[in-house]
Amino acid sequence: MAMATDVPKEGFRLSMLIYDTRYRSYTIQLVVLVLFAMAVAWLLNNTVHNLALRGKEFNYGFLWQRAGYDIGQHLIPYTNDDNHFRALLVGLLNTAVVAFFGCIFATILGVVVGVLRLSRNWLVSRLMTVYVETFRNVPLLLWILLSYVILSEVTPLPKDFKVTDEMIAAGEAPKASMMLFDSIAVTNRGTNIPAPLFERGLGTLDLGFMSLNLTFWAIAALIAASIWVNHRIVASARATQESTGVRPVTWWKSLLVLFAPVIALLVALGFHLEIPALKGFNFQGGILVAHSFTALLIALTLYTAAFIAEIVRAGIMAISRGQSEAAFALGLRPNRTMSLIILPQALRVIIPPLISQYLNLTKNTSLGIAVSYLDLRGTLGGITLNQTGRELECMLLMMLIYLTISLTISTLMNMYNRSVQLKVR
Amino acid sequence: MKKSVFFGALAATTLVSGVALAGTLDDVKARGELLCGSNTGLTGFGNPDASGNWTGFDVDLCRAVAAAVLGDPNKVKFIPTTGETRFTALQSGEVDLLARNSTWTASRDSELALDFVAVNYYDGQGFMVKKDLGVSSAKELDGATVCIQTGTTTELNLADFFKQNNITYQPVTVADDSEAQRQYLAGACDTYTTDASGLAASRATMPDADNHIILPEIISKEPLGPVVRHGDNNWGDIVRWTYYALLIAEEKGITKANVEEVLASTTDEEVKRLLGASGDMGAKFGLDNAAFKNAIAAVGNYGEIFSRNIGEGTTINLARGLNALWTQGGLQYAPPFR
Numbered sequence: 001m002a003m004a005t006d007v008p009k010e011g012f013r014l015s016m017l018i019y020d021t022r023y024r025s026y027t028i029q030l031v032v033l034v035l036f037a038m039a040v041a042w043l044l045n046n047t048v049h050n051l052a053l054r055g056k057e058f059n060y061g062f063l064w065q066r067a068g069y070d071i072g073q074h075l076i077p078y079t080n081d082d083n084h085f086r087a088l089l090v091g092l093l094n095t096a097v098v099a100f101f102g103c104i105f106a107t108i109l110g111v112v113v114g115v116l117r118l119s120r121n122w123l124v125s126r127l128m129t130v131y132v133e134t135f136r137n138v139p140l141l142l143w144i145l146l147s148y149v150i151l152s153e154v155t156p157l158p159k160d161f162k163v164t165d166e167m168i169a170a171g172e173a174p175k176a177s178m179m180l181f182d183s184i185a186v187t188n189r190g191t192n193i194p195a196p197l198f199e200r201g202l203g204t205l206d207l208g209f210m211s212l213n214l215t216f217w218a219i220a221a222l223i224a225a226s227i228w229v230n231h232r233i234v235a236s237a238r239a240t241q242e243s244t245g246v247r248p249v250t251w252w253k254s255l256l257v258l259f260a261p262v263i264a265l266l267v268a269l270g271f272h273l274e275i276p277a278l279k280g281f282n283f284q285g286g287i288l289v290a291h292s293f294t295a296l297l298i299a300l301t302l303y304t305a306a307f308i309a310e311i312v313r314a315g316i317m318a319i320s321r322g323q324s325e326a327a328f329a330l331g332l333r334p335n336r337t338m339s340l341i342i343l344p345q346a347l348r349v350i351i352p353p354l355i356s357q358y359l360n361l362t363k364n365t366s367l368g369i370a371v372s373y374l375d376l377r378g379t380l381g382g383i384t385l386n387q388t389g390r391e392l393e394c395m396l397l398m399m400l401i402y403l404t405i406s407l408t409i410s411t412l413m414n415m416y417n418r419s420v421q422l423k424v425r
Numbered sequence: 426m427k428k429s430v431f432f433g434a435l436a437a438t439t440l441v442s443g444v445a446l447a448g449t450l451d452d453v454k455a456r457g458e459l460l461c462g463s464n465t466g467l468t469g470f471g472n473p474d475a476s477g478n479w480t481g482f483d484v485d486l487c488r489a490v491a492a493a494v495l496g497d498p499n500k501v502k503f504i505p506t507t508g509e510t511r512f513t514a515l516q517s518g519e520v521d522l523l524a525r526n527s528t529w530t531a532s533r534d535s536e537l538a539l540d541f542v543a544v545n546y547y548d549g550q551g552f553m554v555k556k557d558l559g560v561s562s563a564k565e566l567d568g569a570t571v572c573i574q575t576g577t578t579t580e581l582n583l584a585d586f587f588k589q590n591n592i593t594y595q596p597v598t599v600a601d602d603s604e605a606q607r608q609y610l611a612g613a614c615d616t617y618t619t620d621a622s623g624l625a626a627s628r629a630t631m632p633d634a635d636n637h638i639i640l641p642e643i644i645s646k647e648p649l650g651p652v653v654r655h656g657d658n659n660w661g662d663i664v665r666w667t668y669y670a671l672l673i674a675e676e677k678g679i680t681k682a683n684v685e686e687v688l689a690s691t692t693d694e695e696v697k698r699l700l701g702a703s704g705d706m707g708a709k710f711g712l713d714n715a716a717f718k719n720a721i722a723a724v725g726n727y728g729e730i731f732s733r734n735i736g737e738g739t740t741i742n743l744a745r746g747l748n749a750l751w752t753q754g755g756l757q758y759a760p761p762f763r
Contacts, residue, residue: 070584070596189597280567280568
């Protein structure tokens with residue numbers, strides 16, 4: 001900076017914008033910015049012009065029109081008389097439920113595989129290598145289709161469950177039978193599981209724009225409260241252990257707090273299970289988990305878990321060998337070393353790339369279209385788009401929703417990352 | 426200054442693209458090829474054979490238009506579209522004409538800004554089931570799993586039909602006919618619903634066609650026809666009148682084989698105008714005067730197209746029914762050619 005005083009004072013000339021290194025970078029940035037703005041303006045202009053040419057206007061009013069189509073899997077009440085916005089919500093929840101369970105299962109499987117891949121057992125580590133390489137190197141879409149085809153080809157038709165009078169007379173068994181005390185039926189269309197029902201449900205609360213299932217939310221709130229109380233019990237036990245060296249016995253308190261209130265509430269609400277039964281063409285009653293959902297979940301889990309396994313392996317290998325040697329020297333067994341010494345430190349390396357795997361998994365749920373899973377892409381970006389002809393509106397809205405979901409996951413995971421990071425005080 | 430030049434250029438390009446969109450006929454002539462949106466594969470209506478040649482009822486209409494506009498029925502490029510992509514393909518200019526068993530509805534005319542220029546097949550939605558299911562009426566389908574093509578009017582009709590009859594169903598949405606067939610044959614759904622003609626076409630390709638029946642209920646009106654973009658009236662007129670020329674040809678007994686003979690010997694003034702022997706009707710559409718003669722010579726009249734692709738005796742075996750000429754009690758009727 002001292003050199004600057006030696007530069008002869010000169011007036012500013014236009015050519016300095018290009019030849020003078022002090023200004024050149026500003027010039028380049030400005031030019032790029034203008035070009036970029038012009039490209040955006042051109043795209044917008046083109047869109048507006050072409051929409052006008054076709055006599056179409058940009059309008060989200062169609063969301064409040066009657067949808068008119070049915071959706072097989074809906075987590076909230078939905079009929080074809082509901083509007084397109086409701087169909088969007090149904091699709092969004094279908095996306096969310098696959099993404100949610102997919103992330104959980106993929107993490108569990110990925111951690112197990114990643115750890116086992118480092119196992120000293122030759123067979124186990126090689127098997128895990130084969131698994132990781134197979135799943136990482138074949139496109140996800142093929143895995144989704146494969147699991148769907150397997151599920152629907154190897155499972156029996158609903159009519160195979162039928163027991164006729166002649167069969168009873170002849171002492172024949174039906175070709176297929178239900179599992180788990182006759183409560184679960186797996187057909188080539190889906191898995192029929194018992195549905196929870198309440199004799200004295202709390203009904204629904206109508207908020208105008210949406211209605212809340214009070215029974216569901218009451219149970220969810222109670223479970224959350226129980227978990228929080230249990231957390232406090234464990235925390236106080238730890239505090240006692242740290243001050244006195246003796247850990248008080250808490251397991252019966254935890255069990256009581258976690259299960260007693262929920263069971264009491266369920267009994268009070270008259271909880272019972274509705275068992276699916278074959279009636280007509282299909283199993284009626286209970287909940288139908290369609291194979292499109294199961295196949296998508298299985299494929300997403302297996303595929304993403306392969307990537308997570310590699311991330312976990314990298315995280316573990318990033319921890320210096322000295323750490324485990326020190327742990328062994330203290331007499332810790334390999335399992336305890338892994339869970340107490342290695343994994344907590346490896347988490348710092350694992351979490352950031354794990355976030356992008358969660359984002360990938362969530363975005364990949366949109367491939368469910370291949371097996372007719374009606375997620376957000378299938379409802380808003382599929383049937384609604386087609387029946388209303390609002391391509392631009394639907395696509396933009398869908399992109400915005402996926403962006404919001406991704407950013408939310410990202411934010412939550414970053415918060416978690418900060419909590420496990422090395423604290424510098 | 427630079428900016429105004431840029432926006433000037435921008436306005437000019439958009440203007441040019443606007444003109445291009447309005448003049449499909451000029452585009453097709455300049456390209457020397459008609460881009461025809463067709464089905465991804467529906468036997469009898471639009472299907473490529475093993476060597477990649479497209480044949481079918483809708484395909485022949487495209488060939489007739491190509492013969493009328495370009496003088497050669499083979500100057501067509503068929504672009505397969507699904508129920509989901511077809512209208513976007515047409516609106517974006519990816520195809521000049523959509524001949525793909527699409528149903529004419531009010532909202533497609535108004536909201537989607539499309540023009541259905543004619544109805545080349547009067548159809549209705551039906552259900553196909555396996556014989557051993559023991560169902561004889563669609564009203565007995567309570568609780569059934571139904572395969573349904575997405576992005577179609579049949580999807581909405583299905584919901585309405587089950588609601589009106591107070592019965593329930595489980596939808597399995599599929600993208601196209603071949604996936605629907607696969608799911609239906611694998612037993613993933615109890616019944617497959619689409620236009621009755623489409624069901625007949627699907628059944629014809631099944632290895633055990635006799636084990637499947639089409640239920641008697643027709644739950645909707647499905648007028649299927651060729652579609653063009655809204656706003657290019659001249660192009661719409663050309664497609665419409667090419668189709669009517671094929672109808673008039675059947676009415677007047679002009680066939681692929683005898684068209685030259687009729688042209689030489691006819692005394693019927695309407696036939697003379699149609700075949701371009703008198704007047705300048707072709708030129709009024711911006712076409713060659715022999716345009717409609719070329720169309721008939723290329724694919725034959727409507728009756729020939731019907732019986733060759735989907736009529737009785739073919740594997741699809743559809744009766745003319747509503748699609749007979751008005752003179753024989755059907756609905757196919759062309760306005761006078763004058």
